[in-house]
Amino acid sequence: MTGYERVKESEKYYHINATGETHTDFEDNDNFNNDLYSNANYYSDETVAENNARAEILMRQLRRFAVENNERELDWKNKRLGEYEICFDYDGNELFINDYSSIRMFGQIYFTSEEIAKQAIEEFESELIWYFTEYCDHVVEDNKIVKCGCELCSxxxxxxxxxxxxxxxxxxxxxxxxxxxxxxxxxxxxxxxxx
Structure with a gap:
């Protein structure tokens, strides 16, 4: 079980609405259920749905923060300009800022200066710490007890x-x-x- 399985008819499942709240619905194989499932907004596990909703809100907030505060357009072909991202160091247990000049990673939010990235960390620090240290996007089953985490630390x-x-x-x-x-x-x- 991962938390993304399609449930049986009349069984409960979860999805995230436009405001980021988790809602319960029941499978009846109609267009609404099919659309949610095909768009990966269909969860068989409530905790996974809630975790993903919280993570998605944080990503949208950071994306808006970057757009509203970046001082220029991102330029991936100009290696003299740095593009900055927020990272987490698991050895040092701390957030840090990484500078990329010509590498763009999928799904990452970039800032045009280290100062703007620091401002984002200050504004969203507790949610960023949660994201990097507690967020789990799937169910891990260990001895029939469902927990988030990997098999090594569950x-x-x-x-x-x-x-x-x-x-x-x-x-x-x-x-x-x-x-x-x-x-x-x-x-x-x-x-x-x-x-």
């Missing part, structure tokens, strides 16, 4: 991949372990781990 313990007690060694000089730090986020999928 139980909150990464010992099965050699990370004991959710701790990693921080390296000092000569790449020797200096101290240990408890992981806040899964290094595989970014899900926030239990404290």
């Amino acid at each position: 139980n909150g313990n990464l010992a099965n991949v050699g990370i004991n007690d959710n701790r990693i060694a921080l390296l000092g000089g000569n790449n020797r372990p200096e101290k240990e730090q408890k992981l806040k986020y899964c290094p595989n999928c970014g899900r926030k781990l239990e404290e």
